[in-house]
Amino acid sequence: MAKKIAEPTQTPRERAILVGVDLIGDPGLLPLEDSLAELALLADTAEVEVLGEVTQRLDKPNPDTFIGSGKVEEIKMLVEETQADLVIFDTELSPRHQRELEERFGEQVRVIDRTALILDIFARHASTREGILQVELAYYEYRLPRLTRVWTHLARQTGGGGGRTGSTGGVGLRGPGETQLEVDRREIRRRIARLKEELEKVRAHRQRYREQRRRSNIPIVALVGYTNAGKSTLLNSLARAEVYVADQLFATLDPTTRRVELPAGHTVLFTDTVGFIQKLPTQLIAAFRATLEEITEADLLVHVLDVTHPNAWEQWKAVQQTLLDIGCENIPTITALNKVDRISDTEAIRKALGQFTSSVAISAKTGEGLPNLLREVENILFENFAPVTVYIPYREGQLIAQFHEFGKVEESQPFGEYIKIKGSLPGRLLNAYRPYLKRPTPAKSEV
Incomplete structure (x- = not known):
């Protein structure tokens, strides 16, 4: 009698209880309920099944367990009732808090925080x-x-x-x-x-590669935005690329660069970068320095914003804060309000566009608005001039000559070991002059 071959079984998903804390006087970027909903999406991306949520409002964290002792007991009972494997906190826990909580919940239950969960997702998606x-x-x-x-x-x-x-x-x-x-x-x-x-x-190696691209005089446009805002879909539509796209958080981690031709015939390089998120772990910002430099070295940023998301404004602020943290505040930016194909109210779209100085309504999925986006990119990089005052060392003769050739010089005079040039430059050249925007301190002999 033949034996029946067992069907292959899937690895069972870990089961988790989510914990959110509302600290009085220290509000998060998102309301507590929305932040927990985002944490649930992160858990699903990490293939963790969410069994329940627990919240608490606190004046200040408990020095031992972060949350109150009564809430610890409530979670412990819920863990035992549901047979959960994990307790995931929506805020970063100190090592002491993590150890104390694991002791209270028992050896079979792991306690992790949002940072550890995001690290797990990154480990799954790094290729x-x-x-x-x-x-x-x-x-x-x-x-x-x-x-x-x-x-x-x-x-x-x-x-x-x-x-x-x-x-x-x-x-x-x-x-x-x-x-x-x-x-x-x-x-x-x-x-x-x-x-x-x-x-x-x-x-x-990346720096040498970027220098080669600079010598080709092809401007670089970096796509930035909250995770799952549609950056990879946009790059695929603009460049007919095949960047991996999935309806999940952090689907792509590694930067992808493609050539795109603008309406007037200019060629630019579009780079898709890792998505941002509120409470982005500082360890990731530091570790991904080489990748994030693709953003800091760009001539123009296109901030892709999912305009249909209920927390779109908060997501925009989270991205802007991260850009500020990595030193991108002086790079020209276009806000691309994505997924407008899901909005039937044209007045709502018009109102949203009015909130940003340079914005375009698009649908990366259907292609709606993409010609307008490319025209705006072309205007900023090749037609619009931005006023600047720079202090360039005399040894940088190529930059000095480039300013005179492609920019509009209003004033040029010696400044110690530098030459001070006041004028305006096309957007595609601004990034090369950014290191020289700060007025240098004159040597003692010049004072």
């Missing part, structure tokens, strides 16, 4: 060597102060085995009086240093 290195660095820097267990947990995370951690090798022997925890911490620090060295090589 290039650069992306994997960046995520691994962020993971280790987040994990180091929270290290309480033996090294084997991290060995599994990085694909090692038998006491090894991927490419780092074994943890080695302990010295006299040295605890296993100290050995583990030293090994993580060593791994962090190696990852930073490798990423610095990536950064240098």
